[in-house]
Amino acid sequence: MEDYSNRLSGYDDRMLILMATVDRGRYHDFAIEAAKRLLADRHIDLTQYNEDFYISEIASGYGAGWEKLIRIMLEELRINGWNCDITVHYKEKYGQFELSLETDNYILNEIIKKHLTIINCSCMICGEYGETMEVAGWNYTLCEHHFIEKYPIIYYIDNKGFTIRKEQYSWEQISEISLLTADYNTKSENFQDIAIAEVFFFDQRETILLSGEWVNWFLFLKTIPSRLAPVWLTGELEKFYKTLKYCPVCQFQSVQEESCFYCGFWMPSILMKKNRVEKKGEVFDENEVFLKEQSYLKMPSFINKLRSLEKSFVKTTL
Structure with missing residues (x-):
């Protein structure tokens, strides 16, 4: 008990109150008793923290x-x-x-x-x-409106500028765009290493960070004016788009290294499914798999609405 009391003595009143009341399920009994003892020494009466306090704390945040x-x-x-x-x-x-x-x-x-x-x-x-959807590495439960609003999307990209979360940016306002590697500190020297774009403004407002997770990332890179882009970017982007393969699911020219940028379909999964089906002695129909995946893309889900906003790739046919 003495050890816990010493350890908790630097905690403020609110933290100790939470430990002794609404959050006590998260702590060891010894820690809870130590918190109560410290609060008593500070002449704080815990009986005033009733169900109304619990409800307010549990529901907030x-x-x-x-x-x-x-x-x-x-x-x-x-x-x-x-x-x-x-x-x-x-x-x-x-x-x-x-x-x-x-x-x-x-x-x-x-x-x-x-x-x-x-x-x-x-x-x-x-x-x-x-x-419930993942947004930039974090999970949230959101309606369609707030999901789209929260998701990192670059809208309306053209030779005048672009929009992020209703904020319009003109290329003329931008003084520099640094294309960085994943460690945030090193400038990228080739297309494959680009992970982040840090955008600086002439009026010295706070910079904005964009990354490969953003919808329309590749279109953004394609549209950066020549005065803001490294000399190698245009040629590297042309090579990148030429290497993209056709996706039989979404029918976009958007597959690199067996994975589709647009719909997320992973090509090796076809072989895995084929092996499972043939192992059972059944006939495998590749087109049936593609049709099933295509039906998922037509469902009215938030993620499919999000996909429809991606303009970096073109639909094509074999």
């Missing part, structure tokens, strides 16, 4: 959409017998909200199950219907 829905769940739990004596475990993981109680009360657990189904199909930001 995720976005207005989820906050409202989490509050509704916790209020229903309170009406049906949940109180501060029952420890809560809660977190957001991979874009989904998780909550459980240290209880075997059937009614409370069924309430949680019902509400989590609703919460995890709702946009964190607005509460409308949402899907």
Whole structure:
């Protein structure tokens, strides 16, 4: 206990209050008792931190959409017998909200199950219907509007400029574009090493960083004016586009190293499926696989809406 008290003595009141109350499910019993002891020494009465405090803390920090829905769940739990004596475990993981109680009360657990189904199909930001998607390496549950708004997309690229999240940028405003390798510190000396573009402005506003994860990345590189591009870029881009192969799924000229930039189809998966089917003694139909994948691209999903915004590649036929 003494060791924990010494370790926690530098924590502020709020952190100790959370450890001793709403977040106690995340800590060892010794740490919780040490937090309570330190709070008593500071003359802080924990009895004032009731269910209203718990509800406010658990629901906050995720976005207005989820906050409202989490509050509704916790209020229903309170009406049906949940109180501060029952420890809560809660977190957001991979874009989904998780909550459980240290209880075997059937009614409370069924309430949680019902509400989590609703919460995890709702946009964190607005509460409308949402899907869980990865955005720049992080998972979120978002409606179509907020998914597209949050996703890194470069719109309306032409010889005048481009748009990012409703902000328009003119090429004339830009003083320099540094094409960097993945370590952010080294200027790229060839096309294959380009991972990031750092854009500088004449008016010295904050720079913007774009990367290969952005929709329309290759179109952006193609459209950079010659005064801002390294001398080798145009030739390297021409070589890149000439090496692209036809994708039998999305029918775009967008395949490099067996993977499609546009639809994400991985060509070796055909061989893997062929081996599995023939192992069962069945006849493998390659066209059937392509048709099935094409049907996925026609489904009304957010990711397919996102694909439709990609203008770096051209549709073609064999």
